[in-house]
Amino acid sequence: MSLPKTLAEDVARNLVMVARLLDEDPEEAYAYARIALRLASRVAAVREAAGFAAYATQRYAEALAEFRASRRMTGSVDLWPVMADCERGLGRPERAMAMAGEPEVQKLDKAGQVEMRLVAAGARRDMGQIDAAIVTLQGPELASSSVQPWTPRLRYAYADALLEAGREDEAREWFGKALEADKDGSTDASDRLAELDGVEFVDALGDDEVVESAEAAEAVGTVPPVDDAPEGDDEGHADDEDGDGDERGDEAAKA
Numbered sequence: 371m372s373l374p375k376t377l378a379e380d381v382a383r384n385l386v387m388v389a390r391l392l393d394e395d396p397e398e399a400y401a402y403a404r405i406a407l408r409l410a411s412r413v414a415a416v417r418e419a420a421g422f423a424a425y426a427t428q429r430y431a432e433a434l435a436e437f438r439a440s441r442r443m444t445g446s447v448d449l450w451p452v453m454a455d456c457e458r459g460l461g462r463p464e465r466a467m468a469m470a471g472e473p474e475v476q477k478l479d480k481a482g483q484v485e486m487r488l489v490a491a492g493a494r495r496d497m498g499q500i501d502a503a504i505v506t507l508q509g510p511e512l513a514s515s516s517v518q519p520w521t522p523r524l525r526y527a528y529a530d531a532l533l534e535a536g537r538e539d540e541a542r543e544w545f546g547k548a549l550e551a552d553k554d555g556s557t558d559a560s561d562r563l564a565e566l567d568g569v570e571f572v573d574a575l576g577d578d579e580v581v582e583s584a585e586a587a588e589a590v591g592t593v594p595p596v597d598d599a600p601e602g603d604d605e606g607h608a609d610d611e612d613g614d615g616d617e618r619g620d621e622a623a624k625a
Contacts, residue, residue: 372412381406381413384406385403387402388406402423403419403420403424406419414444418449421452428459430459434457437452447482450478451482451485451486454486454493470487470489480511481519504531507524512524525547526559538566541566542566
């Protein structure tokens with residue numbers, strides 16, 4: 371709203387594309403974010419969007435600079451956890467840990483505090499302090515039976531840390547709890563559980579086996595023999611000048 375109408379619309383269109391593409395095509399989202407940044411670098415929302423696009427493409431130094439700029443403009447602490455995670459991405463977990471102890475954390479809402487805990491636990495793991503990471507994740511939010519938006523990720527992170535510590539039975543339990551809470555599929559808890567149980571997902575039939583299965587099905591009469599279709603039969607494929615019918619028949623045999 372601080373921009374002239376036409377410019378505001380141009381910037382808004384680019385920000386919409388950033389939001390739409392951020393998960394499925396982060397590089398393309400980044401390109402739109404750079405256009406918006408070129409058009410309106412003094413708008414805090416643009417700097418924040420540019421930060422998230424850079425973060426999604428692992429441009430952590432650039433993301434951190436954009437998040438800092440947005441924070442200076444707004445005075446908000448909401449971006450504090452992701453700023454700390456950028457420090458992790460830059461190979462500076464000790465700085466992320468220092469940020470976890472700053473007064474800004476107390477100003478975060480519950481979701482932000484949980485996010486900061488996840489980042490701090492990750493920093494502990496980066497430094498090889500797996501037991502400390504496990505303790506960092508423990509708390510009322512983890513123990514609560516209430517399911518919140520952050521619950522699947524918190525339980526998943528706890529399970530993953532337990533597994534790294536060699537506590538496989540506990541890890542399996544918490545991957546299960548993460549899966550129970552994960553209605554949107556935001557984690558791969560189901561795959562991790564299957565992996566722990568020794569389940570492997572492979573193609574049931576290779577290409578050769580598909581052909582053999584089709585031939586076997588034809589032999590017992592479950593698939594009509596393609597070559598023996600009566601001439602002129604509408605359901606067969608004789609008199610098909612362009613060959614389409616024969617092609618469909620071959621596909622049926624393969625199926």
